[in-house]
Amino acid sequence: MAATATNRRVVLKEYVEGYPTEEHMELVPGGEVPLRLTGDEPAGSVLVRNLYLSCDPYMRPKMSRPLRESYTAAFVPGSVITGYGVARVLDSSDPRFAPGDLVWGITGWEDYSVVKPPVTAFLAKISHHDAAAAGGGVPLSYYTGILGMPGLTAYVGFHEICAPKKGETVFVSAASGAVGQLVGQFARLAGCHVVGSAGSKEKVELLKSKFGFHDAFNYKEEPDLAAALKRCFPDGIDIYFENVGGVMLDAVLLNMRVHGRIAVCGLISQYNLKEGEKDAVRNIGALIAKRLRMQGFIEPDHKHLYPKYEAWVLPYIRDGTLAYVEDVAEGLENAPKALIGLFHGRNVGKQLVRIADDE
Amino acid sequence: MAATATNRRVVLKEYVEGYPTEEHMELVPGGEVPLRLTGDEPAGSVLVRNLYLSCDPYMRPKMSRPLRESYTAAFVPGSVITGYGVARVLDSSDPRFAPGDLVWGITGWEDYSVVKPPVTAFLAKISHHDAAAAGGGVPLSYYTGILGMPGLTAYVGFHEICAPKKGETVFVSAASGAVGQLVGQFARLAGCHVVGSAGSKEKVELLKSKFGFHDAFNYKEEPDLAAALKRCFPDGIDIYFENVGGVMLDAVLLNMRVHGRIAVCGLISQYNLKEGEKDAVRNIGALIAKRLRMQGFIEPDHKHLYPKYEAWVLPYIRDGTLAYVEDVAEGLENAPKALIGLFHGRNVGKQLVRIADDE
Structure with a gap:
């Protein structure tokens, strides 16, 4: 008889309207699960012990009652x-x-998961962590961030969607988050002038001191976002990496330069608003006046670029060119709180949860 | 001494807020102007007798007090x-x-104009009208439309910006207008399924009977635009050619298909609204969920494509493949009324004004 273990699980209790709270999720003690596949699983299944879980903004729309088709199914x-x-x-x-x-x-948000096809298509083997002993390794947790989905998201959104040219101006919102901190540094590496916005003095400092943003501002302290952008970009914005949406997008549209590009990666300011209460965007006319391209994208469409990205980014991680800041919560029991914190800007850097120590 | 002529002129009396009226413009009797260049003009100037004037929606933003830089200077x-x-x-x-x-x-909106550099860059010689005698000519007025700016606009927006593929679904708003009627027919030629919206029963009939739209609806009779689009496009819209903006854009965003494209050509529903009163667009999230590309464009950026367009479109005009409907006002004195009519949907087809008969 195979060994078993207790499998704690975090389940969604009910669909969320407005901001999620810990009441919307529950840590279920769970039962014993076998530590080998039983043979009853579909062919191609993988049994894993989960070590790190990633808290990402896209998870919030999945917590809402599904109103319409989306690229990602709602949680159940x-x-x-x-x-x-x-x-x-x-x-x-x-x-x-x-x-x-x-x-x-x-x-899954649990101790052990059986990942089944077709979801296994999203699993990839980690090879570079093993090189740690030889001085070339990277922290395992980075595969929830700079070497995972957020990293490829930043790379695709900035390099593929925005096609930056040296000397262009770049604005990044939610700039200290998992994706934003990378976009800022990628922009600097590309020879662009980059400014970021974030929601606290501490984060603004981090942008300038750690991530090499040329300038940064706290959006909560700017009564007029369009004026703040005009101050930071007197000649306008060539590239906007959109992580927040709402009133920030409307202000950015007024400050874009001719032939600017907007990569629409996320709209975190809108995810907790009810249908019909989303912020109004009124400056669509700028798309014509400035001949802007505004393009939404998701990382799974660009998975084939991962090897290219990994080969490009690993040397920059190893030689310290790229900084990367994580906000690590401890324990599966703290995962709901960590996820909720994202929507209040409580995280500083990439939010993840360590649920087991098995490196 | 050179011969002279009386030069009547239509001037803007004052900046417009809201809908323009005839009171905003004035026909000035004008004085005598010489019918030869006097030598005092800048080198490269061209003296012309105006024959046809074009009424185009983009002229409305030029009638507003300039609030910010735009691609086109305000009238004075x-x-x-x-x-x-x-x-x-x-x-x-x-x-x-x-x-x-x-x-x-x-x-200029006058009998005679001295066109000076750099505006002369926009002047192009008409060669194909002369072939009329040999049966290959096209009406001179077409150079305000299908063979002019609106024609190239439709071509660039549809073929270059939207990159249509055979079998895709296309939605066109303001579909019986100068640009819309062409986009619909270009879409049909490209093997697409195309549906248009317009603002009267007569126009809807025209879309289906004359311009070959597969389906069409009167947006004024649809209480729920998103539902109307769902009815016409049960599997969604691949390409939206945007001429109107506002609530229509918001409804379209909900009905786009994955990897859809939106060419933002005009926003005529918004041009007469005051700043801050523009319609709210709230469904920006669809850009991510559907990975949409939304791109603004203006025809002058693509002037280099005119020879390619002209060579492509002329045979279709000559053999009757393409239908083209004009709404021709008579006389310079009626030009203001014709322009104003655009913003109330009074025109059926391309609105222009014949001010002299000199063919």
Whole structure:
């Protein structure tokens, strides 16, 4: 008889309207689960021990009652929350993985997960962590961020969608977050002038001192966002990396330069507003006057670029060119609070949760 | 001493807020002007007799007090209104033109204009009208429309910005207008399924019977635009050619398909609203969920494509493949009324004004 273990799980209790609270989620003690595949799972399944869970803004829309088709299915009340994470393979009927492998991709908010096809398509083997002993390794947790979905998101959104040219001006909102901190640094590496916005004095300092933003401002202290942008970009913005939406987007539209590009990555300011209460965007006319391109994108559409991105970014991580700040919560029991904190800007840097120590 | 003629002029009396009225413009009797260049004009100037004037929606933003930089300068109260037109060259110090030539481009709302550099860059010689005698000609007025700025606008917006593929679904708003009627027919030629919206029963009929739209609806009779679009596009919209903005754009965003494209050509529903009163667009989230590209454009950026467009479109005009409907007002004195009518949807097809008969 195979060994078993207790599997705690975080489930969504009910659909959320407005801001999520800890009441919307529940840590279920859970029962015993086998530590080997039983053979009843679909072919290609992978049993993992979860090590790190990633808290990402896109998870909020999945907590709402599904009103219309979306690129990502809503969570199901009573079921375990899913998201990106890093895990150790315990057993696998997917030939790509063997017991002991470290993987990153979509898993469950629980101690152990059986990841089944087609979700296993999102799992990828981690090879560069093992090189740590030789001085070339990177923290395993980075696969929830700079070496995971947020990293490829920043790379695709900035380099592929925005096609930056040296000397252009770049504005990044939510600039100290998982994606924003990377976009700022990628922009600097590309020879752009980059300014970021964030929601606290501490974060604004971080942008300038740690991430190399040329300038930054606290949007909560700016009564007139359009004026703040005009101050930071007297000649206008060539590239806007959109993480927040709402009134910031409306202010940015007024400050874009001719032939500017807007990569629409996220709209975190809007995710907790009810339908019909979303902020009004009124400056659509700027799209014509400035001949702007505004393009939404999601990372899964660009997975094929991951090897290119990884090869590009790893040397910059190893030689310290890129800084990367994480906000690590401890323990599965603290995962709901960590996720909720994202929507109040409580995280400083990439929010993740360490749920087991198995490196 | 050179011959002279009386030059009537339409001037903007004052900046407009809200809908323009005839009170905002004035037909000034004007004085005698010489029918040859006097030598006092800048080198490269062209003296023309205006024949046709074009009424285009983009002229409305130019009638507002300029609040911010735009791609097109505001009109100046007390000065003659300018716009696209067709004219006969009377005299020229631009080596591209000789007396007797027919030209199209930016001219004045007056009987005679001296077009000066750099505006002369917008003037182009008309060669295909002369072939009329041989059965291959096209009406001169077409150079205010299908063979002029609106034609190239439709071509660039649809073929270059939207990159249509056979079998895709296309929605066109203001579909019986100068640009819309062409986009609909270009879409049909490209093997797309195309639906248009317009503001009267008569126009809707025209879309289906004359311009080959597969379906059409009267937006004024649809209490729920999103539902109307869902009815016409049960599987969603691949391409939206945006001429109106406002609530229509918000409804379209909900009905776009994954990887759809929106060419933002005009926002006529918004041009007469005051700052701060523009319609709210709230469904920006669809850009991410559907990975949409939304791109503003103006025809002058794409002038280099005119020869390619002209070569492509002329055979379709000559063999009757393309229908083209004009709404022709008579006389310079009726030009203000014709322009104002655009913003109330009074025109059926391309609105222009014939101010002299000199073909």
